[in-house]
Amino acid sequence: DAGVTQSPTHLIKTRGQQVTLRCSPISGHKSVSWYQQVLGQGPQFIFQYYEKEERGRGNFPDRFSARQFPNYSSELNVNALLLGDSALYLCASSKTGSNQPQHFGDGTRLSIL
Amino acid sequence: GQQVMQIPQYQHVQEGEDFTTYCNSSTTLSNIQWYKQRPGGHPVFLIQLVKSGEVKKQKRLTFQFGEAKKNSSLHITATQTTDVGTYFCAGPPSNYKLTFGKGTLLTVNP
Numbered sequence: 447d448a449g450v451t452q453s454p455t456h457l458i459k460t461r462g463q464q465v466t467l468r469c470s471p472i473s474g475h476k477s478v479s480w481y482q483q484v485l486g487q488g489p490q491f492i493f494q495y496y497e498k499e500e501r502g503r504g505n506f507p508d509r510f511s512a513r514q515f516p517n518y519s520s521e522l523n524v525n526a527l528l529l530g531d532s533a534l535y536l537c538a539s540s541k542t543g544s545n546q547p548q549h550f551g552d553g554t555r556l557s558i559l
Numbered sequence: 560g561q562q563v564m565q566i567p568q569y570q571h572v573q574e575g576e577d578f579t580t581y582c583n584s585s586t587t588l589s590n591i592q593w594y595k596q597r598p599g600g601h602p603v604f605l606i607q608l609v610k611s612g613e614v615k616k617q618k619r620l621t622f623q624f625g626e627a628k629k630n631s632s633l634h635i636t637a638t639q640t641t642d643v644g645t646y647f648c649a650g651p652p653s654n655y656k657l658t659f660g661k662g663t664l665l666t667v668n669p
Contacts, residue, residue, distance in 0.1 A: 544656055
């Protein structure tokens with residue numbers, strides 16, 4: 447079975463631009479979570495979606511938004527990019543939520559110039 | 560909000576030595592999860608502990624969950640170079656969020 451897939455793998459943007467990151471969960475997994483990981487830190491929770499509904503939100507500004515589609519894939523959007531948004535963005539899927547093991551994708555490396 | 564703290568931040572060992580990392584949560588956890596992230600890679604799930612005082616073993620790795628369900632530890636016996644990476648603990652304050660510690664970076668000198 448295919449694991450969690452994310453695209454693109456790398457992205458370079460400039461300040462003020464907008465970006466959309468994509469994630470396809472493991473087949474049968476209905477929950478998708480997004481994390482931001484900066485170098486030397488643990489993943490920071492951004493959102494969790496389940497059955498197309500947002501169930502959890504971390505301490506991130508409104509510039510960050512996400513959605514989940516009927517096929518359980520998900521997109522993370524970040525508007526008005528700042529230099530501090532440079533990070534590895536990880537998507538994780540699980541069957542129902544955070545009380546179950548999270549299966550991570552390889553991530554999208556976002557660099558803001 | 561919930562905080563998850565890990566110590567040490569870094570640990571360098573000689574191959575064959577033992578290694579332990581400790582995790583403490585500011586709140587009681589329903590369960591605790593451990594992940595390993597190799598350099599340049601993504602976090603990979605290792606194990607989940609649910610019961611108070613639970614101990615689980617995976618070959619040379621031993622995981623413990625504290626009686627109060629607020630702390631946990633990971634012990635590796637006789638480290639190998641393949642154990643290199645960052646070990647994270649993570650606790651869900653709810654089913655809708657997962658809080659990770661900052662991790663312990665383990666390096667092993669062959």
